[in-house]
Amino acid sequence: MDLKINPINKDALKVYSNKDVKIKENKAKDILTNEVVYDKTDNVKNESTYAKIGKNNYKIDVNEIKRMQVELDSHIIKSFKLFTEDIMTSQGMGLKDALEYIMKNHSDKISNEQIEQAKEDVSEDGYFGVEQTSERILKFAKAVSGGDPSKIEILKQGFKDGFEAAKKAWGDELPDISKKTYDAVMEKFDDWENEANSSDESTN
Template sequence: MSVNGVTGASNAYSTYATNTKGTETKTDSKAETSKETTSAESTGVVYEPSKETTSTKKYKPDTNMIAKMKADAEARTSQLKSLVEKMLTKQGETYGKANDIWSLLSSGKFTVDAATKAQAQADIAEDGYWGVSQTSQRILDFATALTGGDPDKIEEMRAAFQKGFKQATKTWGGSLPDISQKTYDAVMKGFDKMAEDAGLKTAETSKTEE
């Protein structure tokens, strides 16, 4: 499950990587064209260089950061699921697949021991790992790592996050907890800020200008 949407965002990586390879192929083609031009010059053909200069910045995914963040997210999620499984097992609850765990949690038909409650409260506190601030920032950092900071990919990452959030809501079996919605809002504001800093217009800013 991906309540925080990181998994949903990572699904866009394969698509982005494919697009990147396509760009590299085009670059190689330009290099070949340049070689042909040089050859033409050696045979006496006059080459008129274009007055246009290419200053397009290249963006590359931060693969090291991506791997590190994915590993951390998987470890933390596994830790959380293990805690929940132990708690439910003690209560005699059974489940046949991963989604059953979240269905049981969303139903509210369980009790929490003092130790589990204390750990959960610490994790979802404002400064906790699963708190709104840290979770939303991780998602935004992950999106930046995926795109290499390419401003043209901001909306693509926003869409990937929204897709992941919808999937998480479906898996949960209803409306997600309030903290998840607050995290969603924080991430959306973060994407808005990224777009604003890049001088891009979002649907929200367009409405404001109207």
């Protein structure tokens, strides 16, 4: 937000001036004492000046707020698109093809435990499975948007853009597991939106 502060009126600084501190001579004791003199006239004038400063110098720049909001939304879409592209490409690669390659070409160099772990990772409930992958995507969506449900539509757009970019990076259609993940993510977005709407209705 752009807060414009105009130069302070010099009259407003008079309260700090030496003329408001007057030195009186105590003739009876022949000593000097520093005594602060309260000047009602100057005080009223200064109060008026400060009131003027308070009214004129702090303005809400609506256009700047809108510009920053558009910039923020654009950043959210871009960040979420890149995250989606990365995670969907990783899932697509997935490790199914990698696992098949390893088992065909390097089966003598890996243990049965490693093979089983790889199988588990790409299973329905594994790390690269539909549920865990879609859950990670939604968690990132909430993190990058600050958990604001009003951003769901732009998050959906970022997700769709990232998914399409992952398809291009893959060179063809993504595997079925990625398509199922896409559907699961969109369903989770709908659940989040419905939950937010229900919460709003209960508070009204």
